[in-house]
Amino acid sequence: MSTVTSAVRLPQKGSALVFLQRYGVYLAIALLLLFNLFFTPNFMTIDNFRVQFIQVVPVLIVALGMALVIGTEGIDLSVGAVMALSAAVIPLYIGYGPLPAAILAVLAGCLIGLANGTMIALIGVQPIVATLSLMVAGRGIALLVADEQLKSVIDPGFLALGRGTIAGVPYSVLLALVLVGLVAVLVNRTTFGKQLVSIGGSRRAAELAGLPVKRVLITIYILAAALASIAGIIQTARLSASVPSTVGNLIELSAITAVVIGGTPLSGGQVKVLGTVAGALLLQLIAASLIKHNVPDAYSQITQAVIILLAVYLQRGKAVLK
Amino acid sequence: MTEQLSTAAPAPVLEARGVGKTFTGVTALQGVDFTLRAGESLALMGENGAGKSTLIKVLTGVYQPDEGELFLHGEPASFAKPVDAQHAGISTIYQEVNLVPLMTVAQNIFLGREPRNRFGLIDFRKMQEDARALLATYDIHVDVRRPLRSLALGMQQMVALARAVSIDARVVIMDEPTSSLEAREVETLFRVIGMLRSQGIAIVYVSHRMDEIFTICETVTVLRDGKVVHNGRLADLSRVELVALMLGRSVEKVKRGGVTAFGEVKEGEGEPVLTARDMSRKHQISGIGLDIRPGEVVGLGGLLGSGRSETLKAMAGVMQLDEGSLTVDGKRVRSGSVAAAIKAGVVMLPEDRKAEGIIPNLSIRDNIVLAALPRLSRAGFTSRAKQDAIVDVFMKRLRIKAASPNQVVSELSGGNQQKVMIARWLAMNPKVLLLDEPTRGIDVGAKAEVQALINELADEGLAIVLVSSELEEVVEGSARVVVLRDGSVERELRGSEVTEHHLMAALVGENHSPAEESPAEIKERL
Numbered sequence: 117m118s119t120v121t122s123a124v125r126l127p128q129k130g131s132a133l134v135f136l137q138r139y140g141v142y143l144a145i146a147l148l149l150l151f152n153l154f155f156t157p158n159f160m161t162i163d164n165f166r167v168q169f170i171q172v173v174p175v176l177i178v179a180l181g182m183a184l185v186i187g188t189e190g191i192d193l194s195v196g197a198v199m200a201l202s203a204a205v206i207p208l209y210i211g212y213g214p215l216p217a218a219i220l221a222v223l224a225g226c227l228i229g230l231a232n233g234t235m236i237a238l239i240g241v242q243p244i245v246a247t248l249s250l251m252v253a254g255r256g257i258a259l260l261v262a263d264e265q266l267k268s269v270i271d272p273g274f275l276a277l278g279r280g281t282i283a284g285v286p287y288s289v290l291l292a293l294v295l296v297g298l299v300a301v302l303v304n305r306t307t308f309g310k311q312l313v314s315i316g317g318s319r320r321a322a323e324l325a326g327l328p329v330k331r332v333l334i335t336i337y338i339l340a341a342a343l344a345s346i347a348g349i350i351q352t353a354r355l356s357a358s359v360p361s362t363v364g365n366l367i368e369l370s371a372i373t374a375v376v377i378g379g380t381p382l383s384g385g386q387v388k389v390l391g392t393v394a395g396a397l398l399l400q401l402i403a404a405s406l407i408k409h410n411v412p413d414a415y416s417q418i419t420q421a422v423i424i425l426l427a428v429y430l431q432r433g434k435a436v437l438k
Numbered sequence: 439m440t441e442q443l444s445t446a447a448p449a450p451v452l453e454a455r456g457v458g459k460t461f462t463g464v465t466a467l468q469g470v471d472f473t474l475r476a477g478e479s480l481a482l483m484g485e486n487g488a489g490k491s492t493l494i495k496v497l498t499g500v501y502q503p504d505e506g507e508l509f510l511h512g513e514p515a516s517f518a519k520p521v522d523a524q525h526a527g528i529s530t531i532y533q534e535v536n537l538v539p540l541m542t543v544a545q546n547i548f549l550g551r552e553p554r555n556r557f558g559l560i561d562f563r564k565m566q567e568d569a570r571a572l573l574a575t576y577d578i579h580v581d582v583r584r585p586l587r588s589l590a591l592g593m594q595q596m597v598a599l600a601r602a603v604s605i606d607a608r609v610v611i612m613d614e615p616t617s618s619l620e621a622r623e624v625e626t627l628f629r630v631i632g633m634l635r636s637q638g639i640a641i642v643y644v645s646h647r648m649d650e651i652f653t654i655c656e657t658v659t660v661l662r663d664g665k666v667v668h669n670g671r672l673a674d675l676s677r678v679e680l681v682a683l684m685l686g687r688s689v690e691k692v693k694r695g696g697v698t699a700f701g702e703v704k705e706g707e708g709e710p711v712l713t714a715r716d717m718s719r720k721h722q723i724s725g726i727g728l729d730i731r732p733g734e735v736v737g738l739g740g741l742l743g744s745g746r747s748e749t750l751k752a753m754a755g756v757m758q759l760d761e762g763s764l765t766v767d768g769k770r771v772r773s774g775s776v777a778a779a780i781k782a783g784v785v786m787l788p789e790d791r792k793a794e795g796i797i798p799n800l801s802i803r804d805n806i807v808l809a810a811l812p813r814l815s816r817a818g819f820t821s822r823a824k825q826d827a828i829v830d831v832f833m834k835r836l837r838i839k840a841a842s843p844n845q846v847v848s849e850l851s852g853g854n855q856q857k858v859m860i861a862r863w864l865a866m867n868p869k870v871l872l873l874d875e876p877t878r879g880i881d882v883g884a885k886a887e888v889q890a891l892i893n894e895l896a897d898e899g900l901a902i903v904l905v906s907s908e909l910e911e912v913v914e915g916s917a918r919v920v921v922l923r924d925g926s927v928e929r930e931l932r933g934s935e936v937t938e939h940h941l942m943a944a945l946v947g948e949n950h951s952p953a954e955e956s957p958a959e960i961k962e963r964l
Contacts, residue, residue, distance in 0.1 A: 317797040326780040385799040
């Protein structure tokens with residue numbers, strides 16, 4: 117499930133490096149858990165893990181979309197703004213009930229994805245430029261929609277999304293699991309998934325093979341926005357308030373980090389869904405471990421930076437091995 | 439094949455002696471001797487992969503030679519970086535102008551050496567006056583305050599040329615300078631070249647257009663497979679002789695022989711499956727018409743730059759046509775859409791397999807089924823069983839050698855990659871197969887296999903168009919050959935005319951009379 121090609125490669129030179137590239141993120145999680153088992157009181161408890169899972173959900177969902185975009189050799193910086201817009205839409209329509217409000221919030225977010233996709237696929241704007249412009253504009257629109265105000269949301273049905281559980285598992289975590297499954301199926305078992313990685317592998321070759329490159333690209337950016345909108349809805353439910361000015365700030369960086377340390381190369385052509393999940397979890401566990409040891413947040417950020425460098429270095433090693 | 443220049447020639451400006459260059463085991467240049475004298479205009483000729491661009495890059499400091507030496511004005515010289523060569527007076531004009539499009543003409547000409555006023559700021563007035571004066575010496579009149587990109591391409595090239603010369607260039611290397619110019623702009627370029635030569639500036643001219651070479655150049659150096667095969671005066675060569683040198687064929691001893699793995703070829707019968715009429719696109723092809731019948735291999739001959747690849751691209755929907763039509767089985771095919779061409783049954787094996795063909799990171803299976811995937815899926819969900827059925831058939835039939843269908847395609851040899859590409863298209867049940875250099879860069883064994891396969895596919899009724907820069911492949915693989923020159927159909931060879939000799943004559947445009955034309959007559963004709 118974790119590799120798109122599911123290609124069987126024979127053992128080759130530098131197999132330790134290959135091992136690290138493929139399983140490094142899982143190894144890091146295992147080591148971190150081991151460390152916490154011995155040195156952090158009350159870490160290996162169900163309650164703690166419930167908290168960690170709840171906290172990782174927004175980044176994880178955003179990272180799923182980011183992984184699709186990066187698989188096409190793109191990038192989406194506007195995901196935080198999309199979260200803000202969907203958060204801003206919720207209080208406007210919550211009167212019609214939680215579901216209609218959520219659907220409208222996702223649709224609003226998808227409009228930003230459509231704008232991204234159109235600029236990138238049809239006009240040929242570089243993904244980083246197109247999504248940067250919507251990162252700025254999108255949050256502006258969100259603030260306009262919300263009248264620049266923080267609004268509390270008290271609909272009990274809606275808040276259940278943030279607090280309710282089934283057999284002790286929070287709704288939001290279940291939702292995230294379902295989305296992981298859907299994206300994994302999309303990537304590994306559908307025509308669309310194959311076309312996505314083909315475009316990332318060689319856009320020119322994909323065009324010459326008659327693939328609907330533009331349509332696939334636009335759809336990918338809409339999907340990424342839809343996933344970010346869902347993250348925005350979950351975040352709003354958890355906070356019991358729509359906070360378009362801050363929700364999703366800098367989340368694009370965490371999402372990109374999760375994707376990259378999960379083994380999806382920034383050069384596209386591969387999407388590692390399980391790796392992305394592990395990447396998001398690793399980030400969350402590092403932050404949590406440091407907090408439990410009262411290490412200032414600044415160090416957590418520095419640790420993230422080191423991990424990104426390590427992950428990108430390993431990917432570069434892969435290119436050399438080829 | 440020896441130095442034929444008279445002893446009275448001016449002193450050499452730039453010389454290379456015994457230059458060699460190797461890239462990871464592939465020899466690009468070997469023992470190259472090259473001499474350029476002041477005021478000379480030298481044509482550097484050679485087909486794809488002959489080493490022209492490597493030599494230019496060695497002369498301009500982009501590459502360092504592995505062996506041999508460069509001499510500038512008789513002194514040993516070495517250029518560690520392109521800027522060293524520029525400072526030594528060697529300028530290069532590329533077909534794509536490499537100046538700053540948003541800056542004005544004057545700013546571009548004086549980029550990096552702007553005149554200053556007494557406050558140390560740029561003196562724009564002086565800069566503009568100087569730029570205007572400089573251009574006027576070449577009879578070029580243009581508003582120097584306009585941004586460069588607002589000028590026509592030809593004019594931009596003149597500006598680049600003026601800039602080069604004003605930095606005291608002694609050598610100007612022009613790489614395909616006319617490929618995007620209008621006829622009038624070419625005239626201006628030639629006039630400027632003449633003025634530069636009268637100032638003692640030496641010109642190295644690289645072009646695939648024979649007419650231009652014979653008009654503007656005085657001497658010629660021909661490269662083939664990284665070696666110099668000829669140095670001498672252009673006036674001593676006929677066009678056929680020059681092409682024979684480039685392709686490594688002797689004019690007299692051209693005979694048909696079993697060099698390739700092609701079997702017997704025959705012309706197709708019945709109604710054409712593909713009919714192209716008046717296909718035109720500015721600067722690339724004009725008025726090309728073709729009829730391709732089921733079961734025949736039609737060769738598309740032409741030198742590099744003749745429009746052969748463009749013609750294939752137009753038929754495959756990769757290149758949008760300005761004019762003209764393409765019909766397959768009586769139905770008009772929309773131009774500029776690969777999907778429409780594939781749907782009509784026209785598929786193309788692209789020339790650059792690595793960049794335009796394979797998806798390197800995907801498996802053999804994924805690469806083979808790429809185009810056929812929608813057909814092999816149900817409601818968008820892929821079916822491994824359906825894929826495996828197809829992949830298995832083609833891997834066996836085309837004898838693709840691999841560990842398994844799961845192997846990543848970039849790990850395969852060039853020949854096997856090419857077979858994967860052919861399998862991708864055969865899985866689409868095409869009617870017309872367009873092959874652009876199907877055997878380039880693959881080893882001899884695989885080459886013979888691909889050639890035999892082309893034969894076999896035609897026998898089964900597929901219509902095939904074959905482009906190859908290897909003469910014997912075109913001649914032996916095709917029942918008839920349509921020869922292109924400068925973007926138009928020059929001639930069609932059929933039956934007994936399909937020989938290397940006839941093909942070469944047609945390549946250079948010696949249409950019906952193989953008699954020699956003197957360069958003077960050719961100039962006259964222009």
